[in-house]
Amino acid sequence: MKKHIISIMVLLPLTVGCLDIKLENQFSDPDAITTVDTARELLASAYNSLPRYQVELAVLSDDFCPTRFANYYAEMQNLYNWQDNAITDLSDLIWKDYYMTVSYLNTLLTRLPNVVIEEESDAVELEKVRSEACALKACCYFDLLRFYAPRYAPENLEKDAIILKNRLELDFLPRSSLKACVEEISTLLSEAASVENTGTAVYYFGSDAVNALRAEFELYRGNYGKAVEYGLPLLSDLETRLADTEYENLWTENESQERIFAPYIFDSFYIELNYDREQGDYFCLSDQVTYEDGDVRKDWCEYAGPQSGVRSFGKYNRMYYDNTEVRYINTLRYSGVCFTVAEAYARDNQPGEAVSLMNRYLSARSCEPLDETLSGDELINAILKEKQKEFVGEGTRYFDLKRLDIPLQRYNAAGSVSSTVAADSYKWLLPIPQSEYRYNENITAEHQNPGWAYEITE
C-alpha cells in the first residue's frame, strides 16, 4: 500500500506538464506573431487605432464658426476659443492616441524577424507589411511633430520635439531634438519607400501614399525640389482621378479614384459636430470658406441643414444627416498632392509650373482658373485658399496655419470677433501631457513647451 501511495505522490507532480495551456482566443509570445497573416492582422490593429481628430482640428482652425447651439457643447466651444484647459485636454488625448498606434507598430516591427517565411509570396507580403508599418510610424511621428514641436526652422533644430520610441517595453524617455525627429521620420519613410507596394486596397499605406507623405514632409522641412520630385509622378492622371463622380464618391461608401490612403472605419465618425438632427449643428462653415456657384465642391462642402441662416458643413456631417455609413476616412488624396506640389513650385520660384498645376485642379473642380501672372505670396495665398476650400472640415488647415504663422480670429455666435490667436501664441505648440511630467523623470519643467503649466505635486 505504502508503495502505491509513494508512487502516486511522485507521479502526480509530473502532470505539471499539463500546465502549458494554450488559450483558445489569446495568443502569447513567442508563438503569437509567426506568420505573415498574423503580422498583417497585428498591423490592422495599428491601422484601426489611427487617431481621428478631424473635428477638433477643424474647430481649432478657421474652417468653422459657432452657431447658437455651440453653448450646449462647452468643451468644443472652449476648444474653439483656444482655452488652455480645452487644449490641454485635447493634447492629452492626441499624445496618448498617437503613441498607442506607435506602440502597436513597435510591437509589430520588433516581431517581424520571427515571422516564418514558407513561400516566396510570404517574403513579398512581409516586406509590404514592414513598409506599411514604417510609413504609418512616420505618419504618426510627423503629426506629433506638427503638434508638439516648434516650427521647422534652423534656429529650432536643437529644441525639444517629441519622444522617439523604438520598442514596446516600458520606457521613460526624454524628448528628442527636432533635428533627430526629422531624421528619424526621413529614415522611416525611405525604408517604407524601398518596397514596391502598389495595387493594394486604399485602406493600406501603399507606395503612392508613401510618396504623398514624403512630398508633404519635404514641403514641411523646406526641401521644395524633393517635394516636387516625390509628388509630381503621382499627378500624371490627375484629370481622371479628380473626375466629378470620383469626388462625389469620396463621401459615400463607394470606391473613389481620388483616395490615396483612406483608413477603413467600422464605427461612427464625425458625429460630434451635430447637436440634433432636427435642429442643427454646433458649428457651421465660416465666412472665410465660400464657393462660387458651379464649383463641384460646393455641393458637398455646404449643406442645407435644418438650421436657417447658416451654412451647415457637409461632407461627413452630411453623411450623418443622411444616415450614410462612413467606411473610409479620406486621409491622403491626389488633390492634396496637387496642393503640396503647387506650393513647392511656388516657393521654389517656379510660379508658372505652380499656376498650371493649380489650373488643372481648378478646371477639374469647374472653377475659374488662376491668373497666369500670379507669383510670390499672392500665388501661395491663392493656393492655400483653394486648399482650405478643398479640405474644409478635415483638419488639414490647422497644420497649415501653424506652419505658415497665420494668426487666427475667433468669433462668437453672433458673428463678431471675440478673440484673436496671435501667430506667435504659445498655444500653437500643444502642451506635453501631465502623464509625462508626473510619471517620467526625464520630462521636467524645462521640457514643457513654453507658456504651458508644469504643475506637479512634488
Place this chain on the structure above:
Amino acid sequence: MKWICVLGFAFSLFLCLDSFAQSSNTRILAGRVIDVWDEPLAGANVYVRGDAGYGTSTDGNGYFSLELPEKGDVLIEISFLGMQSEIISYTGQKEVTVILEEDSNMMEGAVVTGKQNINDLDIRSKSGVITTVDVKRLQDKPMVDMSVALQGTAPGLVVTNKGDLGTKPEIRIRGNSSFREGDVANEPLFVLDGQVISSDAFMTLNPLDIADIKILKDAVACALYGTKAANGVIEITSVRGTTGEALVTYNFNAGITTRGRRGVLMMDTDEKLELERLLRNPTAPGYLYSEEYIRETNPGAANIDELVAEGQAKLNELRKTNTDWFKELLRNDFYQRHNLSVRGGNSKTSYYASANYSYQGGQIPGNDVRRFTGRISLDQAVGRIGYVSISVNGGYSKANSPNGSTYSPTSLIYDLNPYESKTSGELWSYPNRTYDDLFYQFEKVSTEKRFGTTASINLQPLKGLDVDAVVGLDMVLSESQEFTPSTSYEEQQNGAEEIERGKLVKSKNVMANITYNIRVTWNRVFGKHDITLGANTDYYMDDVDNMSITGYGVGLLNSASAINQSIEGSRKVSTANLKEKTAQVGIGALAGYSFDGTYDVFGTYKADASSILPKDKRWNAAWAVGAGWNIKSYFQDWNPISALRLKASYGRTASLAGISPALAVATFQYLDDSYGDRRILELMSLYNDSLKPEQTISTEAGISLGFWNRFSLDVGWYNRVTEDALLDVPVPSSNGFTSMMRNIGVLSNSGIEAAVSATLLDMDETRLNLRFSIAYNENKVLDLYDGDKLYTSEYSLVPDYEVGKAYDIIYGPISNGIDPMTGFPTFRKADGSEIPATGKLEKEDMVALGHGVPPYSGTINLSFTYRNLEFDADFYYVFGGIKAYSYSYVRDVDDANKNAVKGQVENMWFKKGDQNKIYNSPFTQTASLENLTLYPNSRSVGSSDYLRLSMLSLRYRFSERLLKKAGNFFKYGNIAFQASNLFTLTRYKESDPESGSLVGAQQPIYTISLSLSF
C-alpha cells in the same frame, strides 16, 4: 403594522396552548451536546434507552429539550455520527451538558460519515485561526441570498451589500490584501466539501443544506490550500446522512418583504412649486404658471389679469396631486421558501437528500430572485477500512432586474414630481414622455444553473495512517438576456431607423472548476508524544467560457432569433467571446507534534505551479508554522478558569489572484471588428516581463479564555503584510498605454478581533446567552518601490498611496459653507484663508476626511431560551468610516423640473445675504464649481456608521405532548417568526450607508416559518 399584531397574536396563541399542555407533571430535561473543542453538535440524537417514544435531536447550537416519562429514573443515550455515544442516568436533574468524544475506534465499525473536506485536519485548528459560523443563525435569517446572509457571522469576515436584490456582495476576510480593488484580487477561496467553487456558486447554495461553515483566516489554517488561499478560505461542509430511521423534514417559510428605509425625504407639491418659482426655469410649472413669469413675458397684454388667473388655476390643479413616489414605485412583496429533506441510514450506509424552492421579491417591481436547489449525498462504508462518499448538488436560480446600465427606474423616486402621477399624461420631469414611457424600457433576466459533484474516499489501511482523496466538479452556467424594446424612449430617440430599433444582448458564461486532492496523513502516539506527518498533491482547474451576442432590430420580441441580421454599420450584430482556462498543480507536506496535550507545533509547506505564469516563474510556495499552548492543562482542576489557550502562527503565501497571462507576456487577441477585409489582432496590454506574484506574510497571535464554563473570551491579533503588491499603475503615455501591472510596494492589514460570549442565565428552564464580537482592521502602505507617493491618476491632487498612510482615506477640502454674498461654497486654505469656489485647490488644502472602509465591524448576538421557546436576535454594526453624499436630489436651475429634497427651499442660497445655507446658488453652471464636483468636502461626507437588527427569530418547539396529540405522526416540529434586516440605525443622511447608493438598501423581510419532521 397590522400584520405584526397578527403575528403577535398567533404567537400568544401557541404559548397558551403550550402552557396548557404542560400543566400535568411532565418532566423536561434541557441540555446541550458539545464536542471536546466546545463546538456544539447539531443533530445529535438524544433518546431514552429502550423507549424510542421519548427522543429528540439537538438544534444547530447543540441544544435539546427532552420530555420524559412522568416517573422513574431512566437512562438517556446521546449519540452522534463519528462520536462515542454517551449514556447518562436521569434522576430528575433539570439540565445537563454532554461532551462527546471522537470515536477513535472507528475501525470496529462505528458509523462515521466520510469526510470530504480532507484539508480539514484537526491538527491545523490547534494553532490556526478558524472561526465557525453559527449555521443555525444563518438558517434563521429569511434571505434568499446566501452570501449576503453571511454578513456578521464571524468577526473579520466583512460582507458588504452592493446593490439591489440578486447583486453579488463584496466578501472580504480581514480587508483587501492587495492594492488592487475588486473581487478578483481580494475574494476568499470558497470550498464546498473539498471542491473549490466560485463565489457565484456559493451565492446560490441552500442554507439548509449546510452543516458547517468555517472561516479560515490565518496562514496556518489556509496554507494547506496553497497559493489560492492568500485571501483566506471559506470552507463549507454540507449536511450528510445519519444513522437510524429516515427522518423527513419539511420546512416552510413565508412572509413579506417591505420597502425598507426611506433615506431622503423628497418635497411635497407645495414646496416643489415654490422651489420652481424661485429657480425661475420655465420648463417647470411652478415658474411657468407663476404670476411673475406671466407678467414678464406678456408686457402690456390687455388680458393680463386673465392670463394670471389662468396660471393660478393651473397651479391649483397641480396642487390637487401629491404623490409619494417612494411608496408608489417601491412595493411590498413576498418571500417564501419550501424545503424538503430526508436523512437516514444504518451503520454501513447513510444518505441525505433535499429539495428547496425560494423566492424573494425586491423593492422595485421587476426585481426578484427565485431559486430551486437540490442535493443528494451518500456515504458508504468500505469494508472495515473506510468510507466512500458521493454528493451531487444542483440549482437553478433566476434574477430579474429592471435596472440597466443606462437606465434605472429606481432613480425615478428622486426625479418624479409630487404633482405628477402615473396617469397625469406628459411629465414635467421628463418632457415629451409619459409615465408609461419611463417603465417597460428595459428588462434583464439572469439565470444561473449550477451543478456540482464531489466524490471522496477516506481510508485507514493501517492504524494511524489515513489516505483521503477527493475529486470534484463545480459548474455554473450563467445566462443573461437584456432587452430594450423598440418602443422604449431611448430607442425612439437615438435616430436609428424603425427596422433597426430594439436591442438585445444575450450572453452565456460557463464556469467550470475541477479539483482533486489526495492526502496521506500518518499519526502516532508514543506516550505523551503525538506526532502527525502528512503529504498531499492537488490540482485545480478553472475554465471560463463566455459567449455573447448583441443585436438590434428585434422590435418588441425579447429573443435573439428576432435580431435583424441585415443591419450593417454600428448596429450590426456582434459577438464576443472569452475563453480562459487556467490550472494549478501543487504538492504539500505537513508535520505536527503535540506534547501531553499541552504544547502543539504545526508546520506546513506547499508548492504550487500555475499555468498563468511563464515556465520559469511557475512554481510558487506557501508555507506556515504555528504553535499552540494549552495553559489550562497545568491546573485542570481549578474551575474559575475553565480554558486558557495561547496560539501563534507565521506564514508566507504567494498569490496569483487577478493575474492573467496577458500581464506577464505579450498576448494578443482578436477584436470583434474588422479592418477592411482583415481581422484585427490586438495587443491586450503593456506586459511586464518582470512581474512577480504578490507575497502575503501573516503573523497571528491569539488567546482563548474561559471562566466557570460560562464566559469565554477570544482575542486575536494579526498582521498581514503583502509584499510585491501589484497594482495597475500609470506609466508615461508615450509608452502607448496609460497603465501597466507592476509590483509597486508593501502594504499591511493589521487588526484585532475579539469575541466575548457569556451565559448570563442558566437556570432550570431558562437560558440567556449573549455574544459580542468586534473586529478592527487597519490598513497601511508600508513601502512603495518608486518613491514614497503614488498617484493613480496624473490629475489627482492627493496621492492615492503614500508610505505610512492608510489607503482607504477619503481626502477633500474643509468647507467653509456657502458665502452669503456670492452663494458659492468656499473652502479653507491650508493657511486658514478662504478659497472661493472658482479658486484652485492645492494639495495642502486637502485633509483626510475619514476612512472609506469602516475599520470597525462586529455583531451582538442574543439567545434566550425558555422552556420550548427560543428567541434569537443578531445585530450587526460598523463604525469609523465615512461615505460621500451624492446630492443628486438637490436641484439647480437646469434641472428645476425634477423633484428635490425636502427643505431645499429653506436651505438653498437664492439671493445676496442668505446666511447659513447648505446648498450653493442654483444659478450657475457646474463647470465653474469644479472644486465641489471633483472632490468630496467636509460637508459633503457623512459618517457611514450603522447598527442593524439583521436577524430576529422567535421559535416555539412543539412539545412531545403536543406532537403526540397530533397523532404521533410528527417527530419534531417548530414554528417561528423570523425576520431579517428589520431596521438600520444610522446618522447617514442618504438611504443606505452600506452600499452608498440611493436605492441599494437591504430590504426588511418578515416571515412565519414552520418546520415539521416525521
